[in-house]
Amino acid sequence: METTQRNYIAILSTSLTILTIIACAVFALYGWQQGIFESRETLTAFIGQAGIWGPAFFIFIQALQVVIPVLPGFITCIVGAVVFGPLPGFLYSYAGMCIGSILAFLFARRYGTGLVKKLISEKNYEKYILWLEKGNKFDLFFAAAIFLPAAPDDVLCFIAGLTRMTWQKFTAIILLGKPFVIALYCLAVAGVIRIPGVL
Numbered sequence: 001m002e003t004t005q006r007n008y009i010a011i012l013s014t015s016l017t018i019l020t021i022i023a024c025a026v027f028a029l030y031g032w033q034q035g036i037f038e039s040r041e042t043l044t045a046f047i048g049q050a051g052i053w054g055p056a057f058f059i060f061i062q063a064l065q066v067v068i069p070v071l072p073g074f075i076t077c078i079v080g081a082v083v084f085g086p087l088p089g090f091l092y093s094y095a096g097m098c099i100g101s102i103l104a105f106l107f108a109r110r111y112g113t114g115l116v117k118k119l120i121s122e123k124n125y126e127k128y129i130l131w132l133e134k135g136n137k138f139d140l141f142f143a144a145a146i147f148l149p150a151a152p153d154d155v156l157c158f159i160a161g162l163t164r165m166t167w168q169k170f171t172a173i174i175l176l177g178k179p180f181v182i183a184l185y186c187l188a189v190a191g192v193i194r195i196p197g198v199l
Contacts (some may be wrong), residue, residue, distance in 0.1 A: 043071065044079050054083065055092050062096020066104050066154045068119065073097065073153060077182050081189035090186045094178055101157045101174045108161025116158045124155045131159065138163055146177030149184060 043061075050057045058080055065071050076096075080089035108116050117125055131138040142160055145151040160170055 043076070044083055047079065047083050055088070058083070058092050059096040059099070062093055063100035063103065066097060066100030066157060067107070069154050074150065074185055077185040078189055081186040086186040086190040089189070090179075090182055093182045093186075097153075097178055097182065098174055101153065101178070102167075102171060104154060104157035105161040105167065105170050108158045109167070113162060116162065120155050120158055124152065125159075128152075128155055128159045129162075132163055139165055139169065143173045143177065146173055147180050149181050151181075 047054050047058050047061075058076075062073075062076050062080070065073060065076055077089070077093045080093045083089065084092060104119075107119075131141060138160075142156055142165070145156055146153060157170075157174075
């Protein structure tokens with residue numbers, strides 16, 4: 001009985017994972033075909049047309065851009081702050097990016113190198129996979145990178161899933177590190193600070 005239940009849970013988990021990846025891929029393809037991801041302006045217009053569903057769409061897009069990079073993360077953060085205002089934009093970006101980061105980690109942990117190579121470029125994979133041989137040094141490198149603007153967070157989340165890092169440590173780093181960078185972009189939109197090359 002226990003074996004049957006475990007098999008059922010495993011099948012359900014795999015099915016949900018596959019459906020999530022397919023949904024993300026379909027939306028990413030749709031977005032490219034419709035020009036949604038062509039620029040900051042087109043993405044802003046799309047989210048603005050979503051009405052009451054705007055926050056949900058935006059959180060989904062933020063999660064999507066981690067799992068299947070369709071736009072640099074800083075662009076979606078800026079769009080969120082422009083469309084919803086700095087504080088709501090910060091909260092929505094934080095929720096979406098944390099969800100996407102955790103999904104990327106779990107996908108890599110469950111399905112391994114084969115899936116990771118399909119979701120990130122070969123160049124990025126070869127560049128960061130060497131950190132797997134550095135043991136705990138990768139954990140420190142990962143934590144530092146999450147706190148830095150313009151770091152390749154999406155790639156590093158997948159790579160982290162291939163290491164021995166526990167999901168608890170990964171989640172703690174994401175939850176603590178993401179607010180800093182997101183806040184920088186939202187403050188830039190509010191005119192409090194200026195980030196060269198971004199705003």
